[in-house]
Amino acid sequence: MDVSRFLRKSPALVFYLLLVIVAFDFGDENCAVEARHKVYPEYQSLPAVSVKYAHRTGYHFQPPKHWINDPNGPMHYKGWYHLFYQYNPKGAVWGNIVWAHSVSKDLVNWRALPPAIYPTKPFDINGCWSGSATVLPGNRPIILYTGIDTKNHQVQNYAVPANASDPYLREWTKPDNNPIVDPGPGVNASAFRDPTTAWFEDGHWKILVGSRRKHRGMAYLYRSRDFIHWTKAKHPLHSAPKTGMWECPDFFPVSKNNANGLDTSALGQGVKHVLKVSLDLTRYEYYTIGTYHPDKDRYMPDNTSADGWSGLRYDYGNFYASKTFFDPVKNRRLLWGWANESDAVQSDVQKGWAGIQTIPRKIWLDSYGKQLLQWPVEELETLRGQNVHMSSVKLNNGEHVEIKGITAAQADVDVVFSFSSLDGAEQFDSSWLNAQDLCGLKGSGVPGNVGPFGLLTLASEHLEEFTPVFFRIFKADDQNKHKVLMCSDARSSSLKSGIYKPSFAGFVDVDLSDGKISLRSLIDHSVVESFGAGGKTCITSRVYPTLALLGNARLFTFNNGTQTITIETLDAWSMNRPVMNQALE
Numbered sequence: 001m002d003v004s005r006f007l008r009k010s011p012a013l014v015f016y017l018l019l020v021i022v023a024f025d026f027g028d029e030n031c032a033v034e035a036r037h038k039v040y041p042e043y044q045s046l047p048a049v050s051v052k053y054a055h056r057t058g059y060h061f062q063p064p065k066h067w068i069n070d071p072n073g074p075m076h077y078k079g080w081y082h083l084f085y086q087y088n089p090k091g092a093v094w095g096n097i098v099w100a101h102s103v104s105k106d107l108v109n110w111r112a113l114p115p116a117i118y119p120t121k122p123f124d125i126n127g128c129w130s131g132s133a134t135v136l137p138g139n140r141p142i143i144l145y146t147g148i149d150t151k152n153h154q155v156q157n158y159a160v161p162a163n164a165s166d167p168y169l170r171e172w173t174k175p176d177n178n179p180i181v182d183p184g185p186g187v188n189a190s191a192f193r194d195p196t197t198a199w200f201e202d203g204h205w206k207i208l209v210g211s212r213r214k215h216r217g218m219a220y221l222y223r224s225r226d227f228i229h230w231t232k233a234k235h236p237l238h239s240a241p242k243t244g245m246w247e248c249p250d251f252f253p254v255s256k257n258n259a260n261g262l263d264t265s266a267l268g269q270g271v272k273h274v275l276k277v278s279l280d281l282t283r284y285e286y287y288t289i290g291t292y293h294p295d296k297d298r299y300m301p302d303n304t305s306a307d308g309w310s311g312l313r314y315d316y317g318n319f320y321a322s323k324t325f326f327d328p329v330k331n332r333r334l335l336w337g338w339a340n341e342s343d344a345v346q347s348d349v350q351k352g353w354a355g356i357q358t359i360p361r362k363i364w365l366d367s368y369g370k371q372l373l374q375w376p377v378e379e380l381e382t383l384r385g386q387n388v389h390m391s392s393v394k395l396n397n398g399e400h401v402e403i404k405g406i407t408a409a410q411a412d413v414d415v416v417f418s419f420s421s422l423d424g425a426e427q428f429d430s431s432w433l434n435a436q437d438l439c440g441l442k443g444s445g446v447p448g449n450v451g452p453f454g455l456l457t458l459a460s461e462h463l464e465e466f467t468p469v470f471f472r473i474f475k476a477d478d479q480n481k482h483k484v485l486m487c488s489d490a491r492s493s494s495l496k497s498g499i500y501k502p503s504f505a506g507f508v509d510v511d512l513s514d515g516k517i518s519l520r521s522l523i524d525h526s527v528v529e530s531f532g533a534g535g536k537t538c539i540t541s542r543v544y545p546t547l548a549l550l551g552n553a554r555l556f557t558f559n560n561g562t563q564t565i566t567i568e569t570l571d572a573w574s575m576n577r578p579v580m581n582q583a584l585e
């Protein structure tokens with residue numbers, strides 16, 4: 001094969017090969033997850049022969065077939081929620097990316113429309129990558145997205161509805177004065193992408209574009225009076241050393257006073273700002289909470305918000321390229337994230353599909369102001385069917401109790417656990433910096449004192465397979481007194497080998513003085529999305545059981561700590577199937 005010709009014809013492949021080289025350049029300080037999107041030229045345009053249903057989700061967002069990645073441009077317009085997403089119309093791996101488009105009245109039932117944006121012009125002929133929507137005054141939506149141009153440069157383009165009176169916004173026009181932002185001198189043209197929603201301030205629209213300079217990740221700031229002519233600020237809004245490429249930055253205000261969302265342009269006394277970035281080198285995201293100084297074009301994270309690898313995460317599992325938007329209907333800010341497959345690529349090709357969007361989450365500032373809280377949108381509850389309720393059930397050391405009477409493979413479970421004392425809790429070792437490593441060390445079967453206790457999701461009858469979601473509470477020396485570990489451990493999730501089965505985990509910064517901690521898990525065939533302590537720590541796992549499938553899946557609560565745990569209350573529901581991306585007639 002003529003390699004140089006092949007590479008010239010596959011600019012996306014060249015780009016991703018470069019990324020891999022950059023990743024190696026960072027040495028072993030970052031542990032990359034398996035879930036990154038790679039290029040498989042042999043599968044890119046291999047349409048699904050059939051779609052395998054075993055692990056397809058029942059109520060998560062997915063198209064009928066093929067590959068999806070980042071959520072793009074979510075917004076509300078004329079009575080409809082719009083979600084666009086990166087989609088390969090020709091195969092079950094990343095490639096041939098277009099902006100697929102779906103609409104919903106309730107964020108639960110979705111109808112599919114034809115792709116909204118796809119390569120046609122010199123400024124996007126080699127790819128229509130991620131971006132955001134802004135609704136301009138007068139209810140005029142506009143999309144900014146990254147195009148890969150004829151020179152294989154990443155440029156920022158805009159698109160507008162061809163017919164603004166169509167509430168479905170079926171057709172989009174990409175005017176010929178694109179691109180409106182190009183990398184310009186001194187900016188790496190293969191690391192310049194994913195424009196944010198714009199905010200308006202002091203007569204200007206402002207946006208961020210993700211980038212890096214050598215190993216320093218950064219968000220460039222641009223301003224414009226008319227949304228067409230953009231000027232780069234003197235310095236990035238923010239940057240951090242050794243974080244590599246910042247993909248999909250998201251920058252938005254949160255209220256200091258309540259859980260309501262704020263329009264992206266909100267500023268003032270009662271407001272903090274959040275900057276989230278997706279780190280291509282690890283395929284993890286982190287966010288900081290801080291102060292935005294519009295006059296200085298700077299954002300400063302608070303000193304309680306670590307900037308970099310060890311920072312706060314929306315989700316300590318399989319969750320990437322996320323994006324928020326302000327929902328004016330319910331005055332809330334909603335978060336979408338992409339959960340990739342974590343099985344072998346050949347399995348994705350065989351099953352004919354890959355990737356889901358997580359359940360949209362309401363997101364707001366915790367009253368302590370140090371982290372965000374997240375909770376599945378209330379509309380999801382309309383899918384709840386058969387219910388099982390329990391209260392005041394003791395779980396002694398070594399016990400597991402089955403929750404019977406619901407469809408355990410497609411369920412929503414919400415439980416409050418209590419314990420009587422933390423006096424005997426295991427001592428926390430301050431060298432345990434990484435929650436995921438600690439969960440690997442102290443899994444659900446390793447006895448403790450207060451914990452491990454929690455749920456065994458997607459479990460087979462004799463526990464040959466199960467995905468435990470659980471807490472373990474330690475005594476700590478510092479002023480917080482206790483350290484709470486939350487795990488969603490995929491190591492025993494499947495008898496199948498060749499699958500990435502991480503022991504995902506995060507610490508939970510929660511006040512335990514009432515002796516209680518809650519856990520909610522959304523279980524959906526190959527995904528378990530869990531919310532610890534009312535949404536303080538969230539973890540999404542993708543798993544592929546071979547026995548715990550469909551009607552054979554079971555759900556248990558368990559306790560492997562010496563201290564008895566009480567299930568204060570537990571509610572579990574079978575979840576019904578919504579309309580999921582049938583074409584809109």
Ligand code: DQQ
Nearest residue numbers: 086129130193247248321
């Ligand atoms: N995915 C898009 C890029 C973005 C990456 C390409 C994040 O725009 O940086 O499909 O997953």
